[in-house]
Amino acid sequence: MESLGVKLKTAREARGLSFEQVSRETNIAIRYLEALETEYFESFPGEPYTIGFLKTYGSYLDLDTQELISLYRAHRIQEQPVPVEQLLRKPSPLPKIALVVAIGLAVCGAVAGSAYFISRLPERPVVQAPAVRSAVEYAMAGDSLERRLYPGDTILVSLNELQYKLELGSLGDTITIRTPTGFESLNLGQSVTVDLDRNGVDDVQVTLADFAKNNVDMGALVRFELNFSSPHIAGETSEIQADIPANLTSSTVIFSSPNAYPFTVQSNFQGFCLFRWEVLRERDRRDRNEQYFGRADELNIPAQNGVRIWASNAQSAKIQVIGGGRTVPVELGSAGEVVVAEIRWVRDEENRFRLILVRLET
Secondary structure (H helix, E strand, C coil): CCCHHHHHHHHHHHCCCCHHHHHHHHCCCHHHHHHHHHCCHHHCCCHHHHHHHHHHHHHHCCCCHHHHHHHHHHHHHHCCCCCHHHHHCCCCCCCHHHHHHHHHHHHHHHHHHHHHHHHCCCCCCCCCCCCCCCCCEEEECCCEEEEEECCCCEEEEEECCEEEEEEEEEECCCEEEEECCEEEEECCCCEEEECCCCCCCCCEEEEEEEECCCCCCCCEEEEEEECCCCCCCCCCHHHHHHCCCCCHHHCEEEEEECCCCCEEEEEEECCCEEEEEEEECCCCCCCCEEEEECCCCEEEEEECCEEEEEECCHHHEEEEEEECCEEEEECCCCCCCCEEEEEEEEECCCCCEEEEEEEECC
């Protein structure tokens, strides 16, 4: 039977994934990914962490997580050796009659001893519960923060010299975030905005990037962003709604969702390509970038609203879009073709948001 580590490694290599890419997309440190594949479980802080990371890694590789956990438990049982003295113990030299007598005396003594001790039993001692993970408090120092949270963990957000607390309340079919204005419930890939100081303007956007339903050990990967251009923030809805291209029906729809959420454009280069990119409508990232890429190079472009890209050799840039817990490959163009395109959120007539690929004239 294939071992746990071999099964994980084979599945990862079959998909052409590096530890760096897996770590970036699952939020599991590379040292723990290597430990799972080498079956070096002593490097984990405890078994709940081992099982939690194993479930996350297995789900990411589309493997049967229950089978992986069974292989893990079987491995742990095999690690416990049988004491040498038990293997070398010789049969008792006592005759069978003496053995029967000894057993009879032991039974009588056990019955008498039990009756005595039962009569003198003290009150039942209180059994201490196993140690529970302590809640962690994080401080949001910049405009954004992304953390894997567990129930009770909190995020402190500073606004106008005051601090506001956001707390992960529960994790079931959805996750619940306790905010200064009440509770917010999120599904995978969903975003909500919160008016922290209750002045009528949304201050922070909360996005659920990754979690497994009813799996507390895995926690939830949550992103917090201040002052991002968002369809939920006042003044931005009309901009996105009015920006729908005329040829929407001929565009490629990548994602469809009730809410727009952050995404990443990832490009793996198969050959030489001059590549330019510009993040759209984000105050702190307006500059155009340009770089010459070679074979096996990789580029990741995080964005909220959209990205404009220009490629001198479209087929050499293998594009995939990552967001809302999904990864979708996108065809940019053919070999030697110069392509200018935008990947961006638009809103359709049904008031739903679509992330689309629109090719522009060169």
